[in-house]
Amino acid sequence: MKNGGSMSEITRLIAEPASAVICLFLVWFMIKPYRLTGDTRFLGLPLGFGFMAISHIIAATVAISKEVSWFMLLFRTFSFVFIATTYFFSEMSSKKTQYLWNISISALIVVLIGLSLVVVVAPQSVWENDAGAQIYSRIFMEIFLCYIIVHSIRNHIEKPDPTTIWIPFGFIFLALSQYSFLLFYIDNSFAAFWGAIVFRFVGLIVFLVVAYQTFYRSKECE
C-alpha cells in the first residue's frame, strides 16, 4: 500500500531518530538523581529512558531488517518496566530496598538478554507472529504505564502542587501513544498511527520541559 509505505518511511526517517534524541537528552537529566544521591533505586529512570532511546534507534533501522522489530519491542517494553520499578521501590526505605532492587534489576537484565537470545537463536518461534507480538507487547506496556500514572497522580493528590501534575500528563500521553499503536495494529487505522506518533512526542516533550525547567530555570533552588 503506497500510503502505508510512505507513512512507514516518514516515521522511520524522522520520528524515530527524533524520539531517540529526546530520550537521550532525558537520560542525561534522569541520571542526576542517582549521581547525586547514590541511591540505586533511581537507576530505573535513566535505564528506562535509555532503553527507550535504543528501541527508537532500532525502530529507525527496521526497514533494513524486519527481525529487529522484535528487539525494538523488547527494549521498549523493558524501558517502562524499569521506570515502573523505580516508582515501586520509591515507597520503601533505601536500606531495605537496596538488596531487592539489585536482584530485580539483575533479573530484568537477564530476562532481556534471554529473550533477545531466543529471538536470535530460535527465530522460527517468533518471526511468524509479528502482529500478535505488537499487540501483546503494547498491552503489557500499558499495564506498566497505568501503574506509573496511578503512582505519580497519587503522589500529586497527597501533596497537591502545580509543579507535580505535569509528569503524570507526560506518562498519560505515552500511554495514549501505546494505545493508539494498539489500535493501529488491530485495525490498521491511519489516524491511530499518526495519533500515536503525536502523543509520543507530546509526552516526551513534557518530560523534557519539566527537566529543563527544574535544572535550568528554577529560581526556588537559588
Place this chain on the structure above:
Amino acid sequence: MKKLLRRDKLKIYGDLLAVLYDEAKNGKIVITRVMLRSNMPFGRLKLYISELNGLGLIEDETSLQLTEKGKEYLKEYKKVLNFIKRMGIKYR
C-alpha cells in the same frame, strides 16, 4: 505510633547543609538551633559536621559556614530533590 524512617547519609548531608545555609542568613550559626532543626542528637551532629568539613563543604567546624563547593552542592541537591518530587517519586 508511626515509625520514623531513617534518612540516607547523602540526604542527611543535604538537609544539614540546607539548615546551615538558612541559619547563616541570621548571622552567627548557633549549634543548638542547628541540632533542633536537623533533628539529630548532638554527638551525631558533630560527627556529620566533621564529615562535611572533611569533604570541603563547610569552611570549618566552628563557624559552620558553607564553602562555595558546599553552596554548589546544596544548589544541585535542591534541584535534584525538586526533580524527584516533580517526577512523583518519594525520596526518604
